[in-house]
Amino acid sequence: MAQKVSVDISRRNGDTGFRGAESCPACKQLLSTEELEANYKVCPHCNYHFRIGAAERVAQLADRGTWNEIAASLRSADPLRFFDLRPYPDRIEEAEYDTGLPEAMIAGTCRIHKMDTVLAVMDFGFMGGSMGSVVGEKFWRAVDAAIETRYPLVVVCASGGARMQEGIISLLQMAKTTCAVEMLGEAAVPFVSVLTDPTTGGVMASFATLADVVIAEPGSLLCFSGPRVIEQTIKEKLPADFGRAEKNLDHGQIDMIVSRPELKDRLVQVLGMLEGGVACAIGPLWEEEKSSPGRRGALAEAIDRIKALANPSRRSPKK
Amino acid sequence: MTELKRLPTLPGVHLRNEIAKISHRLIELNHDRRLDKNVWDKVELARHPERPYTLDYIHHMFPGFIELRGDRCFADDPAIIGGLAAYMGRTIMVIGHQKGRDLAARARRNFGMPRPEGYRKAQRLMNLANKFGIPVLTLIDTAGAYPGVAAEERGQAAAISQSLLCMARLDVPTVAVIIGEGGSGGALALALADRVIMLENAIYSVISPESCAAILWKDAEEAHLAAQTLRLTSANLSELGAVDAVLPEPRGGAHRDHAAAASIIKQALEENLRELEAMHPQARKRQRLEKFRQMGVWSEGGLTLF
Known part of the structure; x- marks a missing residue:
């Protein structure tokens, strides 16, 4: 059940005008506001988090x-x-x-x-x-x-x-x-x-x-x-x-x-794992859910979500 | 003033700054008239070098005491002491900050400013007490948790938060008494108790008046003013509902008569424990959580709630 995930930064949409630029306090590179916002306000050169x-x-x-x-x-x-x-x-x-x-x-x-x-x-x-x-x-x-x-x-x-x-x-x-x-x-x-x-x-x-x-x-x-x-x-x-x-x-x-940029994915991963533990702990329910493909546990769902997140356009910045 | 604030303004006309100036001046006038010398006296009394410390109270309150030491992780922190005390034919766990009386003791006990090990020892002892159904008494007297690089590296913040959580979780009755300085998170870490009691001349504050003055007034000299503004005396705190009871001290202050001060605390402890022990452990815990839930003053939909 692959899901289409849209990256959501609502402010970015529909905003095409000139928005100025900022210089990174860490590496002094000049960054355009668009570039910065597209990268979640993280410097793409040095990974400085604004x-x-x-x-x-x-x-x-x-x-x-x-x-x-x-x-x-x-x-x-x-x-x-x-x-x-x-x-x-x-x-x-x-x-x-x-x-x-x-x-x-x-x-x-x-x-x-x-x-x-x-x-x-x-x-x-x-x-x-x-x-x-x-x-x-x-x-x-x-x-x-x-x-x-x-x-x-x-x-x-x-x-x-x-x-x-x-x-x-x-x-x-x-x-x-x-x-x-x-x-x-x-x-x-x-x-x-x-x-x-x-x-x-x-x-x-x-x-x-x-x-x-x-x-x-x-x-x-x-x-x-x-x-x-x-x-x-x-x-x-x-x-x-x-x-x-x-x-x-x-x-x-x-x-x-x-x-x-990885926070959202990682949060879902961690939360899914934690909830997956609950599903395992209540044994029979987990078994039941495993056997019925339509209703699977939180862990399985989380794994699906993580798989669905593979999005080549979102590179992680250089560390 | 309120009317002034409600005046309709033309676009571009801002009365805000003017209003701020006037209200500030008004407050200054009020304040000058009411500068209360007693507040700073209390701060000095709370820090009085001859004021009874945790060990003095233990000595006067309990016929027997076995100190238990170490956090089982890293070290023993002498700024917090704890152990089993004989109390009315039974046992009570006593944990408290300990300042030093002379120069050598002060250095050894780090002026009563605990490191993470102190809070971890406290947790160990509280869990021990919980296991055997032993009530816990904490005595609070610290300028604050020690601000140092090593203390940070060993998790000062987590040591305090876990100590708070440990106290929130206990099944046994807990009584905290603020006997001198209740300095910020380092004090609160031992004060999440069923009953929080304060000695008349003790202080309890989110920040020391000196630091507060340095940050907000940009001038440590304004500490007297900050002390008054922070409302850190026992009377203020009782009024704000931050403590459950205030105990009177012997004439002139606890430092004049350690034994009398100890017997006042002992009596309060007895009364509070009697009430707390009559409750079911789960009900007691609910009541504790609910009590701290009530802490706060805010407004919702225009209504101010206490």
């Missing part, structure tokens, strides 16, 4: 027309009436204005290569992707949706940590999201996290590292304490590769590094 926003991420991962946002009307309140140089509500308003998002996370159900999934995506552009009450609650609702539908949960992380402007309440979101992960675990629903540049602090020290499988994007900064904090503590300059995904892989902190 940071992307939550909406763009959803467009890259979700099959076109399948995104169904949940908890979209949640907004931050200001429990501490926090002000530093500016009041907290002002900062939120500005972040909304800049990103076009209501918060640092959007969550929804969608299909990824036809596989039903609950997807939550963080946006570093929204107050540094910081986790406050709304991020915590959205995560909880995404977990609730995953338990109810038994769709796997995928969370794409990008965060500087807890949101200081919500004080202790933001710290407690680490506890809250952890409790949600525990419930997801009880229900044996697969949970995959994708760590992108940067994922640090309270998000890294809660749900991001509690997933069943932890995937990272190349070159992303993944740590608990940021490099500046550590430099101040030990009074030494840190090497440029400190806390990068590749270091984390060496030190056993993540399962794999996946380039953005």
Whole structure:
């Protein structure tokens, strides 16, 4: 059952005008916007991954027309009436204005290569992707949706940590999201996290590292304490590769590094394998499904999907 | 102000910046009037060098204590101590951050700032307690988890997240007491408990006032202001619903009378354990998860929910 898979970057379609160019911060090559977007905002010369926003991420991962946002009307309140140089509500308003998002996370159900999934995506552009009450609650609702539908949960992380402007309440979101992960675990629903540049602090020290499988994007900064904090503590300059995904892989902190153009395929592969385990575990059903070619298990379907993905036009960039 | 915000604007006319300026000025005025010296006093009391530490409380609260050491992976972290304590004719698992009293002890205990091994030891001990139905008491007193290269390489973030998950999962009753500094994730890692109790002069915060000031005010000198803004005192936290109870300290603070402070905690522990042990383990776990679910303040469809 070969499936035709259309690559989905909705923004790219119907857009033919001149869109300018950008130079890669890593290799200084000049890249046209079209070239960059066609390659998922990854430099085709050096594999540098540009940071992307939550909406763009959803467009890259979700099959076109399948995104169904949940908890979209949640907004931050200001429990501490926090002000530093500016009041907290002002900062939120500005972040909304800049990103076009209501918060640092959007969550929804969608299909990824036809596989039903609950997807939550963080946006570093929204107050540094910081986790406050709304991020915590959205995560909880995404977990609730995953338990109810038994769709796997995928969370794409990008965060500087807890949101200081919500004080202790933001710290407690680490506890809250952890409790949600525990419930997801009880229900044996697969949970995959994708760590992108940067994922640090309270998000890294809660749900991001509690997933069943932890995937990272190349070159992303993944740590608990940021490099500046550590430099101040030990009074030494840190090497440029400190806390990068590749270091984390060496030190056993993540399962794999996946380039953005391969992410969608790899996610389906991993989720299919995890769900395939469930199909095997319930033995008789698996046998039954194997014998009836029309209704096969999730694993078999996933393998089919992976096979169907062989698309010669999508080269992986040189490493 | 609200009326000003609602004023219809012509295209291209933005009142936003003006409004921000006015509201900022208003807040400054309010703030100047209300600068509360007590808040910084609490920060200093919470960090007082003679304040009782975990070992002092263990010494005063329990007639017997067997320390258990090591994470069985890499090392023993002296910044977190744990072990079995004799308690009212039975056993309780006590785990807590330990700062050092003198210079040598401080260096050895890394000023009470744990490395991943500390959190992994804590998990090992909590799982051990769970196996034998032993309740868990955690005592929290740290500026935060240690920010170091080696600690990062050995998975500081995962050590904390797994410690949180371990506490979410326990079948036995858990009581956490914030006895001094509750510094960020390094403190929370031991505080996902059925009951979270705080001493009157303790503080509990997402970030230290100094770091907060350095980031938001770009000036560490504004730490006093940050401390007040973060609302990190026991009274503030109780008001926000972040802790279940606040315990009064002996006159002048816990450092004046270690034994009296210990007996206050011991009494609270007894009361809370009695309530918690009356519950079915599954119901207790549900209640714990539900409690943390409630943490947060947001609005939905224009309605503010607590």
